[in-house]
Amino acid sequence: MREKLDTIPINDAFASGDECPFCYLERDAEHRAIKYTIGPGASYMEPEIRAITDRRGFCRHHLHMMHGYGNALGCALILQTYYTGVLMELERQLDSYELPPKRSLLRKKPPVAEKTDMLAWLEEKQSSCFVCDQMDENMQRYVDTFFAMLKDGEFRETVERSKGFCLHHFRILLEESANSLPNGQREWFHEKIPALMQENLLRIKEDLDWFVMKNDFRNAGKEWKNARDAVTRGMQKLQGGHPADPVFRSADYGIKIPGK
Numbered sequence: 001m002r003e004k005l006d007t008i009p010i011n012d013a014f015a016s017g018d019e020c021p022f023c024y025l026e027r028d029a030e031h032r033a034i035k036y037t038i039g040p041g042a043s044y045m046e047p048e049i050r051a052i053t054d055r056r057g058f059c060r061h062h063l064h065m066m067h068g069y070g071n072a073l074g075c076a077l078i079l080q081t082y083y084t085g086v087l088m089e090l091e092r093q094l095d096s097y098e099l100p101p102k103r104s105l106l107r108k109k110p111p112v113a114e115k116t117d118m119l120a121w122l123e124e125k126q127s128s129c130f131v132c133d134q135m136d137e138n139m140q141r142y143v144d145t146f147f148a149m150l151k152d153g154e155f156r157e158t159v160e161r162s163k164g165f166c167l168h169h170f171r172i173l174l175e176e177s178a179n180s181l182p183n184g185q186r187e188w189f190h191e192k193i194p195a196l197m198q199e200n201l202l203r204i205k206e207d208l209d210w211f212v213m214k215n216d217f218r219n220a221g222k223e224w225k226n227a228r229d230a231v232t233r234g235m236q237k238l239q240g241g242h243p244a245d246p247v248f249r250s251a252d253y254g255i256k257i258p259g260k
């Protein structure tokens with residue numbers, strides 16, 4: 001197997017003790033993507049990169065992260081040219097904008113709105129994201145490497161000893177297993193991974209139970225056990241991500257967004 005560069009991040013993620021090694025990898029990929037987009041390397045000043053951000057735009061979540069990162073001037077420059085494109089596209093949409101047909105008064109339930117060009121354009125604007133694209137590319141590579149690493153018995157043992165995955169990444173692994181799981185590990189994967197998920201969801205449920213118990217004044221003197229951060233981990237285990245993470249903020253910029 002191609003050692004080192006590809007496998008190191010996966011091994012690090014499994015060694016981190018995170019509730020989901022793929023959430024750990026995803027956080028790292030996301031921070032790198034935000035830093036690349038708006039950070040001190042100033043990729044946004046390179047015309048070919050700006051052409052891509054002008055075309056792809058950003059999703060809501062990553063606009064919020066860019067806002068939090070702290071480079072207000074960089075954000076303004078990126079938004080400036082993006083807006084130029086949006087306004088040109090909107091003008092084209094308005095040129096061909098048509099009055100929608102009248103709603104029928106006879107039907108109780110209106111039919112699903114027909115997709116107009118304007119709606120399709122808006123959907124495209126909201127679903128496409130330069131940062132998501134970079135993350136997806138990296139995450140796909142991590143998933144492929146993970147499946148390749150399963151050929152190694154020692155790594156399989158690491159997986160078996162791990163805390164499993166969040167439900168979000170469990171779904172992704174199950175989906176991807178159809179394409180990437182080596183045939184030799186098919187039985188192992190489908191026997192061990194769902195059972196690992198059950199065992200670890202049960203562990204989280206017990207931590208949540210103890211968290212609730214601990215908040216009863218009669219149990220005030222008892223040990224916290226592993227329940228102190230049960231809510232944070234309980235949320236992560238369902239949908240992924242790290243709910244307790246602070247805003248990813250750059251130390252590189254003196255310019256602050258007003259109100260920050």
Ligand SMILES: [Zn+2]
Pocket residue numbers: 020021022023024165166167168169240241
């Ligand atoms: Zn995850």
Ligand SMILES: [Zn+2]
Pocket residue numbers: 058059060061062129130131132133
């Ligand atoms: Zn995004």
